[in-house]
Every structure is written in structure tokens, then in C-alpha cells.
Amino acid sequence: MEIMFDFVKTIFIAFAKGFYTTFKHLFKKPVTLQYPKEKQPMAPRYRGLHYLEKYDDGSERCVCCGLCAAACPADAIYMEPAENEKGERYSRVYEINLLRCIYCGFCEEACPEEAIFLGHEYEFSNDSRESFIYTKEQMLANRPTREKPFKQIIRKARRIF
Amino acid sequence: MSTVAFLIASAVKVTVMVTVVLMGVAWSTWLERKLLGHFQHRIGPNMAGPYGLLQPIADAVKLIFKEDIVPDKAERIMYALAPIISFIPALLTFAVIPVGRTLTIFDQQIEMVISDLNIGILFVFAVTSLGVYGIVLAGWSAGSKYSLLGGIRSSAQMISYEIAYGLSIIGVILLANTLSMVELVEQQNGLFNWFIFRQPLGFVLFVVCAVAETNRSPFDLPEAESELVAGYLTEYSSMRYSLFFMAEYANMIAVSSVATTIFLGGWQGPFLPPVVWFGIKVFLFMCFYIWIRATLPRLRYDMLMNFGWKVLFPLALANVMVTAFLQRL
Numbered sequence: 001m002e003i004m005f006d007f008v009k010t011i012f013i014a015f016a017k018g019f020y021t022t023f024k025h026l027f028k029k030p031v032t033l034q035y036p037k038e039k040q041p042m043a044p045r046y047r048g049l050h051y052l053e054k055y056d057d058g059s060e061r062c063v064c065c066g067l068c069a070a071a072c073p074a075d076a077i078y079m080e081p082a083e084n085e086k087g088e089r090y091s092r093v094y095e096i097n098l099l100r101c102i103y104c105g106f107c108e109e110a111c112p113e114e115a116i117f118l119g120h121e122y123e124f125s126n127d128s129r130e131s132f133i134y135t136k137e138q139m140l141a142n143r144p145t146r147e148k149p150f151k152q153i154i155r156k157a158r159r160i161f
Numbered sequence: 162m163s164t165v166a167f168l169i170a171s172a173v174k175v176t177v178m179v180t181v182v183l184m185g186v187a188w189s190t191w192l193e194r195k196l197l198g199h200f201q202h203r204i205g206p207n208m209a210g211p212y213g214l215l216q217p218i219a220d221a222v223k224l225i226f227k228e229d230i231v232p233d234k235a236e237r238i239m240y241a242l243a244p245i246i247s248f249i250p251a252l253l254t255f256a257v258i259p260v261g262r263t264l265t266i267f268d269q270q271i272e273m274v275i276s277d278l279n280i281g282i283l284f285v286f287a288v289t290s291l292g293v294y295g296i297v298l299a300g301w302s303a304g305s306k307y308s309l310l311g312g313i314r315s316s317a318q319m320i321s322y323e324i325a326y327g328l329s330i331i332g333v334i335l336l337a338n339t340l341s342m343v344e345l346v347e348q349q350n351g352l353f354n355w356f357i358f359r360q361p362l363g364f365v366l367f368v369v370c371a372v373a374e375t376n377r378s379p380f381d382l383p384e385a386e387s388e389l390v391a392g393y394l395t396e397y398s399s400m401r402y403s404l405f406f407m408a409e410y411a412n413m414i415a416v417s418s419v420a421t422t423i424f425l426g427g428w429q430g431p432f433l434p435p436v437v438w439f440g441i442k443v444f445l446f447m448c449f450y451i452w453i454r455a456t457l458p459r460l461r462y463d464m465l466m467n468f469g470w471k472v473l474f475p476l477a478l479a480n481v482m483v484t485a486f487l488q489r490l
Contacts, residue, residue, distance in 0.1 A: 018456050019456050022200055022452065025201070025202065028202055030204045031203075032204045034204075
């Protein structure tokens with residue numbers, strides 16, 4: 001009889017605990033993020049879509065040295081160098097195949113001119129393969145606007161790597 | 162009461178009842194998704210209309226426009242009949258459930274129940290048991306192994322729980338000395354006359370068996386998603402599929418109504434009109450159903466059988482014996 005009573009008591013307590021737990025959770029704030037409307041803040045080191053940085057006077061930083069293409073483990077970067085009228089080297093063609101790219105950030109590390117960075121954008125799905133060839137114009141246009149001068153950003157990037 | 166008045170009153174009552182129940186079925190799916198969402202820190206449906214209240218309509222439209230697939234190996238007639246067989250008994254239960262006091266309109270006494278059968282409880286239990294045929298036939302006729310397994314599980318489960326289910330309310334019948342639902346409610350005037358306080362064990366047994374009887378979690382073995390794809394529902398699509406779903410939710414509402422009528426005092430309650438009290442009680446019982454689903458994991462098949470035959474059945478028998486003994490004293 002004693003055993004039976006203990007058994008029933010144990011079961012009753014277990015059930016009460018379980019139901020109390022779920023009841024408590026009924027009144028907690030939902031963690032749902034209404035995705036297209038609300039977005040999760042990205043970590044500063046998040047590696048998303050690439051962008052090309054410019055000097056403050058508006059000229060491109062990239063000198064088409066090819067180190068990024070050499071560092072790229074997925075062989076996603078294609079570039080063709082050229083010279084402008086001042087005799088400076090620049091990239092005539094700079095393309096990244098986003099379907100090959102693994103977003104490792106090695107190009108960013110390899111770049112001696114601090115020209116290429118991986119940004120925070122991640123919504124670039126599309127329905128044709130051709131559209132994933134990411135051209136230099138797009139990369140320059142993708143440069144995020146910012147208040148801080150570029151040098152501070154560089155310093156931060158150096159600290160990260 | 163003249164025949165014409167009786168016919169008109171009955172027609173109106175049936176129409177209103179069926180409409181309300183079908184609306185209840187539609188929005189209890191919304192209630193379940195919403196509540197279950199909040200239990201799991203989610204929001205639940207919130208896009209269609211305010212608080213997602215139009216979600217059932219969107220679901221219905223979607224389901225109607227889906228393709229109706231009949232498998233090659235299916236027994237066509239039974240396959241088409243099974244959803245109907247499972248849906249009709251769920252609605253039939255509401256014929257004997259009283260939702261309010263007798264009203265007087267145009268010098269006519271109108272009872273707030275479609276039919277005051279003197280064997281109301283027996284009718285409810287007979288009709289509820291019919292629901293299993295729909296599921297068994299659906300499982301067998303689809304010609305698929307998952308459906309068949311779901312059907313077999315369902316029949317075994319429902320048969321083992323039927324006995325305890327029936328015995329759990331015999332205590333109440335012994336105390337009330339009637340089988341009529343209307344009289345049962347009338348005997349429960351005043352909170353402490355509710356049969357939940359006079360038959361607490363009977364109520365617990367009734368709830369457990371009712372959950373098993375309606376194939377709800379934690380006894381949702383016939384449609385166990387993780388093992389049987391969707392059990393007897395596997396091969397169904399479109400409106401036939403939704404009929405099964407409607408049957409499930411109609412059964413839930415029916416069982417909630419029966420529990421309210423037998424144990425929770427039916428429409429009895431102070432201040433508010435009887436119909437409102439009835440609605441509130443049924444609603445709370447439905448919420449409890451969903452709460453159970455959010456809390457308890459699914460039982461294993463052998464555990465379910467053991468529980469049904471070795472725990473519930475003896476307990477129900479003991480309850481009946483003790484009640485009869487005390488009643489005789």
C-alpha cells in the first residue's frame with residue numbers, strides 16, 4: 001500500500017512539474033523574428049558579399065596584383081590588369097564567381113592595398129547562373145556608406161585578423 | 162408542442178448547431194497552432210488577418226484547390242467513404258448535448274438541445290466508437306503499408322481504451338441515476354454538485370481515455386509522424402484529407418462538450434447566460450487538450466497497451482465498485 005501511494009505521489013508530482021513548465025513558457029516572449037521585416041544584426045566579422053574599397057579621393061585602391069586570386073582556394077576570382085593615363089596599374093576586369101566562392105575571406109587577408117572586403121550582405125539569391133558573375137562595377141557599387149573615415153575601419157580589420 | 166413547431170425548431174437547432182460546430186472546428190485549428198506556437202516561444206499564424214484569424218479560411222481554400230489523388234492500389238469505394246464515415250459520427254454527438262436552459266418563445270417550450278434522449282450518454286458513447294471505423298477503413302483501403310499500420314494501431318488503441326472510457330462515467334451514472342444528458346446537467350446546480358468533485362478519479366480516467374479515443378497526443382500513435390509518415394492519412398490529399406482533420410477537431414470539441422456536460426456542470430454557472438458558460442467551459446477544455454499536446458511526449462505502442470489494460474481498466478473498475486458501495490450505504 002505504501003509503495004502504491006509513493007508511486008502515485010511521484011507520478012502526480014512529475015505531471016504537475018511538466019504541466020507547470022509548459023504553462024510558464026506560454027507567457028514568455030516569442031523569439032520569432034519576422035524575417036523579411038525584421039533582421040538579425042550581423043556579427044562584425046560576418047563574411048558576406050564582397051565589395052571593393054576606394055581612396056578618399058575616389059580612385060580605386062585595387063592595383064590588380066593578383067594576390068587575392070592566388071589566395072583564393074576556390075579559384076573564384078578572375079582579373080585582367082591595365083594601365084590608366086597616369087601610368088598606374090588598375091584592374092580592367094575583376095570578376096568573382098559567387099557560386100564558386102566559399103566566403104573564406106582569404107582574399108581580404110591577402111590584399112596588400114586594403115581594397116577588397118567581405119561585407120555584411122547575404123541576400124543575393126537569383127535564378128540564373130550568369131547573374132552570379134559578380135563584376136567590378138557591382139563590387140564598387142556595393143561599398144557600404146559610412147560615417148567613420150576609412151582608416152579606422154582598416155585599423156579594426158587589422159585587429160580582427 | 163405541435164408537429165410543425167417541433168419540425169421548425171428542430172431544423173433551426175440542427176442548422177445552428179452544425180454551423181457553430183463547423184466554425185468551431187475551423188477556428189480550433191487556429192487556436193491549436195497559435196497556442197502551440199506560444200508554448201514553444203513562437204508566434205503561430207499571424208499573417209492572414211489580425212492575429213492570423215483568417216488562417217482557417219486560407220487553409221480551406223488551399224485544401225479545396227489541391228489535387229485529389231487516389232492510389233492505384235486503393236479500394237476506391239471504401240477509400241472515398243472512409244473520410245465521411247469518420248466525420249459524421251463526430252457531428253452526431255452534438256445531437257444530445259444541452260447548451261442551455263429551456264427557452265419560451267411564442268408560447269412554445271424550446272429545449273436547448275437537439276434531442277433529449279433518455280439514453281443520451283449511451284448514444285454519445287455508441288456514436289463516438291463508430292469513428293474508429295472511418296480510420297480503420299481509411300488505413301485498409303489506401304493499399305499502403307503506413308496507412309495499414311496506422312489503421313491497425315488505431316483500432317487496437319481505440320478498443321483498449323473504449324472499455325475504460327465507458328467505465329469511467331458509470332460512477333457518474335450511479336450517482337445521478339439517469340442516462341439523460343439534460344437531467345445530468347440539471348443535477349449539477351451549484352459548484353460542489355459538479356461531478357468532477359464527486360467523481361474526481363472518474364474525471365481523470367475520462368480525460369485520459371478521451372485523449373486516447375480522439376487519437377490526440379500523447380496517444381496519437383495512428384498518425385505518428387516520426388514512424389508512420391502520417392498513419393492512415395498518408396495517401397489522402399485535398400478535401401478528403403481535410404475531412405479527416407475536421408473529424409479529429411470535431412471529435413475534440415465533442416469530447417470537450419461531453420466532459421463539460423457530464424463533469425463540469427454543463428451550462429450551469431452564475432451571472433452569464435447558460436450558452437456562454439457552456440462555450441467558456443468547452444473552450445477551456447480545448448485549451449487543456451492543446452496544453453497536454455504541448456507537454457507530453459508520445460507513448461510507445463506497448464506502453465500504451467500496458468497503460469490501457471493494466472492501469473486504466475482496473476482503476477476504472479475499482480472506481481465503479483467503490484462508488485457503487487458508497488452509494489448503497
